Amino acid sequence: MSHNDRMIICGGGPVGMVAALSLVQQGIPVTVLESFETPPQDPRAATIHPSTLEMLHKLKLAEGIIKRGLKAPAFQFRDRTTQEIIAVFDMKHIADETDFPFAVQYEQWKLTRDAIVAVKEYDIADIRLGSAVTAFSQDYDGVTVVYEDPAGEMHKVEGRYLLACDGGRSTIRIGLGVFMSGFTWEERFLVLTSKHDFAASDGYLNRNYVMDPTEWMAVFKVPGDDDQGIWRTLFPTEGHEKDEDLLSDEGVTQRIRGARSDMDHNDVLHRNLYTVNQRVADRFRVERIFLAGDAAHLNNPLGGLGLNTGIHDCMNITKKIGDVWFGRAEEDVFERYHRQRHQLATEFLQSVTIENKKRIEEKDPEVIKQNQQQLRENAEDPAKAKTWLMRSSLLDSVRKEETIE
Numbered sequence: 001m002s003h004n005d006r007m008i009i010c011g012g013g014p015v016g017m018v019a020a021l022s023l024v025q026q027g028i029p030v031t032v033l034e035s036f037e038t039p040p041q042d043p044r045a046a047t048i049h050p051s052t053l054e055m056l057h058k059l060k061l062a063e064g065i066i067k068r069g070l071k072a073p074a075f076q077f078r079d080r081t082t083q084e085i086i087a088v089f090d091m092k093h094i095a096d097e098t099d100f101p102f103a104v105q106y107e108q109w110k111l112t113r114d115a116i117v118a119v120k121e122y123d124i125a126d127i128r129l130g131s132a133v134t135a136f137s138q139d140y141d142g143v144t145v146v147y148e149d150p151a152g153e154m155h156k157v158e159g160r161y162l163l164a165c166d167g168g169r170s171t172i173r174i175g176l177g178v179f180m181s182g183f184t185w186e187e188r189f190l191v192l193t194s195k196h197d198f199a200a201s202d203g204y205l206n207r208n209y210v211m212d213p214t215e216w217m218a219v220f221k222v223p224g225d226d227d228q229g230i231w232r233t234l235f236p237t238e239g240h241e242k243d244e245d246l247l248s249d250e251g252v253t254q255r256i257r258g259a260r261s262d263m264d265h266n267d268v269l270h271r272n273l274y275t276v277n278q279r280v281a282d283r284f285r286v287e288r289i290f291l292a293g294d295a296a297h298l299n300n301p302l303g304g305l306g307l308n309t310g311i312h313d314c315m316n317i318t319k320k321i322g323d324v325w326f327g328r329a330e331e332d333v334f335e336r337y338h339r340q341r342h343q344l345a346t347e348f349l350q351s352v353t354i355e356n357k358k359r360i361e362e363k364d365p366e367v368i369k370q371n372q373q374q375l376r377e378n379a380e381d382p383a384k385a386k387t388w389l390m391r392s393s394l395l396d397s398v399r400k401e402e403t404i405e
């Protein structure tokens, strides 16, 4: 096979593996280079929105996810002090817009695992786990990528294009010198996972946002390793708090007691701390190299949009790669990928996630009152609820994408 008969993907996380599946299903040979030998099971993305389910359905991945995941047909906003349920957004209001009027709670490592299994069905797929990309170059007709195997041996692989799905610290983006415009929040987010059943004890749904001026929370149920259900609680931290204090038994007890006063660190299965960025790469395409997922944009996790938009990126670029590969389009269509996905990441993804964070942490009592009133009105009026849900489920964003030339 000549060197330009193959796509190379750097990073076999959820976005890279879904991209690989989309390419092999079109008949395009793919090599995926992934530094981990087994995907990490850290508690990151868990909410798959209707727009993404539509895309995963086309790849024949959605049915398994719906079967094994937890359906979330509604989500809740609460006030932490009063425990009052402020608003419940019911996705039935978008049932006339999508075949999937619900989100599904399904851990991202399971999505990655499912995609790997599906990709391996194709003999044009070549997945190389334990392969860390260290260098790359491109010329007029192809790309060359160098990687290190677990034994420390260096290898070289050539392809026609390179898709960088190598996450927030993307080796490819940094190597290209592409800047990530935006900022990093001073506080980090702490995720505590427990088996405590927040639905039975407090009437939580599978997705909940708890507003509070000093310490808000997000509460989510995910299937867990044994599919019996575990609960993730997400808290903000203060910029000055040290990692060792936040992750200590005392620190964990103090936070989890904010969720329920009868819990302590013994109830917590996992504790994870995340840096939170709001950044978008200045370029999503540099000639034969494309950035997708966290390699291209980072945002706070409120609203569960990072992975979903990453999958939207990869579905967009893999369709265009297919069009060019099989002679249905010229390479200038790749500039449209940059224009579409960069604009949506800048205008939509950043504003929605920043809005979500500001709303949940608002400190001014008057603004809190207005926000809560607005949430109630939006949830109760079917037309307003539909507008809200079209935006939060990313269906609007996908439709807008088609209009960007």
Ligand SMILES: Cc1cc2nc3c(=O)[nH]c(=O)nc-3n(C[C@H](O)[C@H](O)[C@H](O)COP(=O)(O)OP(=O)(O)OC[C@H]3O[C@@H](n4cnc5c(N)ncnc54)[C@H](O)[C@@H]3O)c2cc1C
Pocket (backbone or CB within 6 Å): 010, 011, 012, 013, 014, 015, 016, 033, 034, 035, 036, 043, 044, 045, 046, 047, 048, 108, 131, 132, 133, 134, 165, 166, 167, 168, 170, 171, 189, 191, 274, 292, 293, 294, 295, 301, 303, 304, 305, 306, 307, 308, 309, 310
């Ligand atoms: C607490 C939290 C909750 C979140 N919740 C949600 C949610 O509910 N919904 C949502 O949509 N998003 C959510 N997100 C965001 C989501 O986790 C990310 O957007 C998602 O992981 C992006 O996927 P990715 O494949 O682009 O990058 P990653 O998941 O980071 O994968 C990148 C892959 O590239 C590999 N890699 C890196 N460098 C190299 C190299 N040099 N060579 C080879 N391989 C390499 C890595 O090993 C990794 O496997 C959340 C994030 C956090 C922190």
